[in-house]
Amino acid sequence: MTTRAAVRDVESAAVLAAAQDGDRAAQAAIFEAYKERVARQVFRMTGDASSVDDLVQEVFISAFSALGRFRGDAQLGTWLYTIAANRVRNWWDSQRRRRRREDIASSHAAGDVVATPEADFEATQQRERLYRALGELPDKLRESFVARAIEGMNLHEASAALGVPISTVSYRTRRAEQLLCAALGIPWRDE
Amino acid sequence: MSIDLRPPDPDEPAVRSPELLRLVQAARTAPAPVLKVSSDAVFAGFQARRRDSRRLYVGVGLAAAAAVALLWARPSFMSSKTGTFEPVAATTVEAAHTAPPALAASVRVVAEEGPPTVVRGPWQVELTEGRYDVTVAAHAGPELLQVETPGGTVEIAQGRVLIVVAGTRTEAELRTGVATWIAPDGARTPLAVAPAADDDAIDPAAGPSELARHADALLAAGRRDAAIRVLDRLVSDHPDSPPARAALLDLARLLKAAARTDEARCAYALYLERYPAKEQLADEVEGALARLGPGPACAGLRPR
Structure with missing residues (x-):
C-alpha cells in the first residue's frame, strides 16, 4: 500500500536522480510506493482488469524514461497520473483492445461463462455497459467524468489531477454525463 | 446544452442521473485487480x-x-x-577495422531458409526474408533479445520462437518461454505459446470458446491467415454461440486487412443478416460495407 512516509521518501531529489540514472533500487522504491495508486487509476479509467498489468508497467517505464523532465512543480503522484491518463488514451484508441472488450462482453451477455453470483454478474454487466459508452466519449470528457464520478475526486482534486480549471472539469463532467445518458438510453435532466 | 457562465458549486454532484449513478456505483465498487x-x-x-x-x-x-x-x-x-567521376588515388583515412558484434552466449539464431541473420549487437538481430528458429536460453540478467523484422519487432525474454518473414509481413510463433510482439506503432502484444503439434489443424471437437481462444492466439502470433480459417470455422459451425458475433466482425476486419475484399464484403453482409440491431453495431458495419463498395454475389464465397 502507498503510505505517506513511503511517498515522502521516494520524492526526495536523491531517489529521483538515482531512478533517472537507472538505479534499480530507487526505481523499485518509486514503483512500490505508487503501484497500487496507478493500478487503481488505470482500472477505473479502463474498466478492464486484464489490461492493468500491462498499462501499469508501461506507465512506470515511461515515467522512469522521462524523469529528467519532472521538474517537481507538481507532486510525483500527479505527474504519474498524467502519464497514466496518456497511456490510457492510447489504450482506448487501440481497436484491438476494443475488439477484445466486445468478445468479453458478448460472451458474458449470453451467459457463456458465468462463475459469479447473480448480484456480481449484474454489477459486471452494468460496468460493461458504462465502459462501452465511456469508450465512445472524447478523451477529455471521459477523463473528467472518470476522475469525478468513478474515482470520486472533488472538483479541486480533479482540476489538479487533470491540469484544467475547475469550471472546465465541471463542464466536461456534465457534458460527459449528457452524452453517456444519450448513449445508454437513460433520461437526462439538465438542472 | 447551454453554456453556464456561473462558477461551479464546489459541492456539485458528479452525476445527477439516478440511473447513470447506478452504473457508476457498479464501477466504483469493483475491486481493483491484484497487480502481478x-x-x-x-x-x-x-x-x-x-x-x-x-x-x-x-x-x-x-x-x-x-x-x-x-x-x-x-x-x-x-x-x-x-x-566524369575519377577514381580517388588514395584514401586518406583507412576505415577503422571493427569486429562484427557477436550474439550473447544465451542467444542462438538459426536461419532455416533465407539469408544469414544480421547481428546488430549481443541482444539485437535483424531478420530479412526467410524462416528462422530463435532461442534465448535462461540467463541471469534482465536483457531481452530484440529481433527486428520488416513487420515489427519480436522481444524475447527467454524461450524459442519460430519467425517467418515474407515481404513486410512477419509471423512469430512462440514455442516455449516468454516473448512480446511489438508492432511498428509501438503496441505490445504478449505472444501466447502455440501448441507443439500442428497448430494449423483445428480440433474437430473444439467448441466456440476454444476456437475463439485459438484465433486470438494465432492473431497474437501474427498468423492472420490461420486466424481467419479458425474464425471462419467458428462463425460457420457455431453461428448461435456467444462468441460468434464478435468473431464474425473480427473475421470481416481480418479479411479486409488481408485484401480479400469480396470475402470481407460477404462477412459484413452476413453480419448484418444475423445481427441487424443498432446496439449490435449494425450502423458501424453498414458503414464498413459501404466503404468496400459493390462486389460480386456471395454465392460460393465464405463465410456462409
Whole structure:
C-alpha cells in the first residue's frame, strides 16, 4: 500500500536522480510506493482488469524514461497520473483492445461463462455497459467524468489531477454525463 | 446544452442521473485487480527502452557523420573538368577495422531458409526474408533479445520462437518461454505459446470458446491467415454461440486487412443478416460495407 512516509521518501531529489540514472533500487522504491495508486487509476479509467498489468508497467517505464523532465512543480503522484491518463488514451484508441472488450462482453451477455453470483454478474454487466459508452466519449470528457464520478475526486482534486480549471472539469463532467445518458438510453435532466 | 457562465458549486454532484449513478456505483465498487507486474519487469522494460533510445541516438549520429563525410569527399570525386567521376588515388583515412558484434552466449539464431541473420549487437538481430528458429536460453540478467523484422519487432525474454518473414509481413510463433510482439506503432502484444503439434489443424471437437481462444492466439502470433480459417470455422459451425458475433466482425476486419475484399464484403453482409440491431453495431458495419463498395454475389464465397 502507498503510505505517506513511503511517498515522502521516494520524492526526495536523491531517489529521483538515482531512478533517472537507472538505479534499480530507487526505481523499485518509486514503483512500490505508487503501484497500487496507478493500478487503481488505470482500472477505473479502463474498466478492464486484464489490461492493468500491462498499462501499469508501461506507465512506470515511461515515467522512469522521462524523469529528467519532472521538474517537481507538481507532486510525483500527479505527474504519474498524467502519464497514466496518456497511456490510457492510447489504450482506448487501440481497436484491438476494443475488439477484445466486445468478445468479453458478448460472451458474458449470453451467459457463456458465468462463475459469479447473480448480484456480481449484474454489477459486471452494468460496468460493461458504462465502459462501452465511456469508450465512445472524447478523451477529455471521459477523463473528467472518470476522475469525478468513478474515482470520486472533488472538483479541486480533479482540476489538479487533470491540469484544467475547475469550471472546465465541471463542464466536461456534465457534458460527459449528457452524452453517456444519450448513449445508454437513460433520461437526462439538465438542472 | 447551454453554456453556464456561473462558477461551479464546489459541492456539485458528479452525476445527477439516478440511473447513470447506478452504473457508476457498479464501477466504483469493483475491486481493483491484484497487480502481478513486478518492479523487476518494469526495470527490464526500462533498460530495453533505454537501449533502444541509445541505439537511435547512435544511428542518427552515424547517419549525420556519414552525410558530412560524403559532402566532404564529394569535391575529390568531381575534380575532373569533364564532369566524369575519377577514381580517388588514395584514401586518406583507412576505415577503422571493427569486429562484427557477436550474439550473447544465451542467444542462438538459426536461419532455416533465407539469408544469414544480421547481428546488430549481443541482444539485437535483424531478420530479412526467410524462416528462422530463435532461442534465448535462461540467463541471469534482465536483457531481452530484440529481433527486428520488416513487420515489427519480436522481444524475447527467454524461450524459442519460430519467425517467418515474407515481404513486410512477419509471423512469430512462440514455442516455449516468454516473448512480446511489438508492432511498428509501438503496441505490445504478449505472444501466447502455440501448441507443439500442428497448430494449423483445428480440433474437430473444439467448441466456440476454444476456437475463439485459438484465433486470438494465432492473431497474437501474427498468423492472420490461420486466424481467419479458425474464425471462419467458428462463425460457420457455431453461428448461435456467444462468441460468434464478435468473431464474425473480427473475421470481416481480418479479411479486409488481408485484401480479400469480396470475402470481407460477404462477412459484413452476413453480419448484418444475423445481427441487424443498432446496439449490435449494425450502423458501424453498414458503414464498413459501404466503404468496400459493390462486389460480386456471395454465392460460393465464405463465410456462409
